[in-house]
Amino acid sequence: QKEVEQNSGPLSVPEGAIASLNCTYSDRVSxxxxxYRQYSGKSPELIMSIYSNGDKEDGRFTAQLNKASQYVSLxxxxxxxxxxxxxxxxxxxTGGGNKLTFGTGTQLKVEL
Amino acid sequence: GAGVSQSPSxxxxxxxxxxxxxxxPISGHTALYWYRQSLGQxxxxxxxxxxxxxxxxxxxxxxxFSAERTGGSVSTLTIQRTQQExxxxxxxxxxxxxxxxxxxFGEGSWLTVV
Numbered sequence: 632q633k634e635v636e637q638n639s640g641p642l643s644v645p646e647g648a649i650a651s652l653n654c655t656y657s658d659r660v661s662x663x664x665x666x667y668r669q670y671s672g673k674s675p676e677l678i679m680s681i682y683s684n685g686d687k688e689d690g691r692f693t694a695q696l697n698k699a700s701q702y703v704s705l706x707x708x709x710x711x712x713x714x715x716x717x718x719x720x721x722x723x724x725t726g727g728g729n730k731l732t733f734g735t736g737t738q739l740k741v742e743l
Numbered sequence: 744g745a746g747v748s749q750s751p752s753x754x755x756x757x758x759x760x761x762x763x764x765x766x767x768p769i770s771g772h773t774a775l776y777w778y779r780q781s782l783g784q785x786x787x788x789x790x791x792x793x794x795x796x797x798x799x800x801x802x803x804x805x806x807x808f809s810a811e812r813t814g815g816s817v818s819t820l821t822i823q824r825t826q827q828e829x830x831x832x833x834x835x836x837x838x839x840x841x842x843x844x845x846x847x848f849g850e851g852s853w854l855t856v857v
Contacts, residue, residue: 665845665846674849675786675848676848677845677847680845719786721846730776730788733785733788
């Protein structure tokens with residue numbers, strides 16, 4: 632079982648729709664959770680971080696965390712073609728320091 | 744500096760040669776990480792530093808890989824006797840040490856072994 636799992640996609644949504652990206656993790660005591668966006672040929676950039684159960688909103692982005700279900704998601708409202716990228720879920724382990732374990736990413740395509 | 748700086752940005756090397764990849768983290772960031780990303784794959788953790796020490800080097804794929812950090816700043820990842828399967832983007836990142844702090848990535852060093 633992979634430590635952080637994501638559907639590889641591609642996930643295709645029409646412009647203006649809500650894109651929903653999902654991630655599950657295996658380490659029950661993980662404490663920090665991140666969503667990174669990666670455009671083709673570029674390095675990952677942080678979109679959202681979340682540390683406690685519930686929702687966290689930032690502009691068009693909402694991160695949702697459910698530690699009991701070991702599940703974290705990212706919602707993108709009013710999706711734009713510029714949102715087309717690979718979205719990486721990352722989980723912070725509890726072994727000290729700040730090492731992140733990444734999923735393999737979900738490719739999102741926002742179609743005109 | 745303003746961001747994580749990596750060099751070289753691109754490197755083509757012959758199989759069997761040694762390569763060195765350099766990372767200059769964000770000023771004041773005590774933690775430094777190396778990840779590897781093969782084409783179409785996720786990020787694979789290699790090693791992280793807290794200051795000059797490496798508490799976790801569990802991701803280094805073989806003894807051909809080594810890394811060091813001096814002065815709590817610049818880090819060098821060395822790959823000896825490169826193989827074609829070493830071809831990947833090597834990403835360096837840095838953060839403040841405490842768990843939960845944001846990790847910021849450099850633009851990566853694209854390594855091609857021919």
